[in-house]
Amino acid sequence: MVTGKGGVGKSTVSAALAVLAARAGKRVLVCEVNARERIAPLLGAPPAGSSVREARPGLFTLNVTPHEAMREYGIMVLKFRTIYDAVFENRLVRHFLRVIPSLAELVTLGKILFEAKSEERGRPRWDVVIVDAPATGHAVQLLRVPSALLDTVPAGPLRGDAEWMQALLLDPVRTALAIVTLPEEMPVNEAIELDAQVRNELGIPRAALFVNAMPEVRFTHEEETRLESLVGAPPPLGPAATAARLQALRAEQAQRYLARARAALDLPTTVLPLLPVAEWGAEAVERIADAIAAAPPQGAP
């Protein structure tokens, strides 16, 4: 499970982890829960839509939409497609199914975890399933669903599902959660809050912290001080010194927030470089994968 604040690099890290697993010869599925599909394009493949597609050898992607997930789940429970279509595909029913709290989350998570435990010819279908989970608040809503159901739902098919889902989520052998953040104030604060929620409420095994888009430390303190006085120089030195000073300031701030994240979160941490590329795509993902391979989070699965 990969989560974190909006825009911090969750999809990038998910795609990179998948690339690494595929490089190691594993059969990988990346599930995303996005209105706009991101993973397949990040891997240089056309969008997969809501069915499993092979983006590159051994690496499959799937965008789970609540609507499709509801349909699959409904058909599974009701056994008969015609009944499902009569009841669930009714426009009015569908409309109000959308607003029943937690139902969309339940079927979405159900679909993902069902893939995770599915088998083919007596063997697990996937060696690894990577979930590009939604941003913080929504991710917590999603991952909380099984335990919420166990608290409220009496015996029945739904409870049975909640039970195996929760067992899978809490199993440290099979499940691990990674938090992605940027070395900036708000994302780090959100990561710290999220981590507390994972520990205190969700109980999902925490595995790693990825601090993404870390600017490199390029100038020493002495140089930084010197840059201050060079900023006013005529071009080309002045503008170059200004760019350098902004870079140095940013790197310094980033170091501070990285330190804050490390101090507050006792998680194996991997720092990923800020890549100065205009087009964010497969090539960038490969470089992020290389960076993870070079310094994987210690002790994480």
Place this chain on the structure above:
Amino acid sequence: MTAVRETAASRRIVVCVGSGGVGKTTVAAAIALDRALSGGRVLVCTIDPARRLANALGLSSLGNVESRVPDHKFAEAGLRAKGELHAMMLDVKRTWDDLVARHAPDPARRERILKNRLYQQMSSALAGSQEYMAMEKLYELATDRDYDLIVLDTPPTAHALDFLDAPDRILDFLGNDAARVLLAPAIGAGKLGLRLAQIGGGYVAKTLARFTGQAALSDLGDFLQGFQGMYEGFKDRAGAVRALLSRPEVGFVLVTSPSPISIDEAMAFHERLHAESMPVAGLVANRVTPDLWPGAAPLPSPEDLAPPLDARGGNDPGLARRLAETLAEHQALASAERRALERLFESVSAPYAVVPRLESDVHDLRGLARLAERL
């Protein structure tokens, strides 16, 4: 005065919208501060769960009622306000409660709704609830108070358009006769009920209960029954809010970062506002990388930088090379952003402002005032 500041100055209501984290709250506060400095009575209504704005404004906390930013806070920042700056933070639950109280036909009904478990979860569980209440509060403030300017910040959504769609979605839900019929066959049938009866209302409810559990369905039925008859009042009110938002004294300010994803959202939002005849006051491109090497001259090489560096205290170890690299990287980013923003400014004809990425976060009045100057 620059573009967005100028158009915002002629409005009575400014609504800041944009995708998550682009700087809506910051820009909303800056616009409000700017007008207060130049003499208006201004209110900024924020939806900032992180509560950082309260600190920035020197208020220990912001609640569902307005509080005035104290003069000494301006003085500390080296500012003097000719007008007044008031701020408040939207309390979604309280605003819902007030709305229910206003529309409930009697106290018993009001209590029934307020006590319903589903209703109590609603502010967090029902997507769009925050957005709906933000509009509701805006209407109340705009009709009951006499501020020269009200600036509304909008909630952090992944998709900015949710803000416009949310009220309809929630009203649809509250007014959903089908759901009511499904869940409580005892209450008024109507046309929709008939259609559903054909596929067997009782059967549907039973099937659904297999998914949601009976308790959840009963809560939902009870909830919808509670709202029965109040729907018209809600709908009229939402219509009035919409009418308000299309008046020329209102201006939407679209805030975006220079990233393609956020720009796409701003363009989609603009199209939508245009289609609904809602007035756009301007675009703010926020946290933009400044252009340090304008013009077409080639970027300096390390060899170009070495002599002036030598003349000013030396060039080791390889400082000239690192400077040249850093400037080139900086400019690559700046031009990628500029190209992306040009696409936006060309397709959207509205006044716009480009606000640079400031050296540090904006978290005091001084920072807000600096940002306002760039609007």
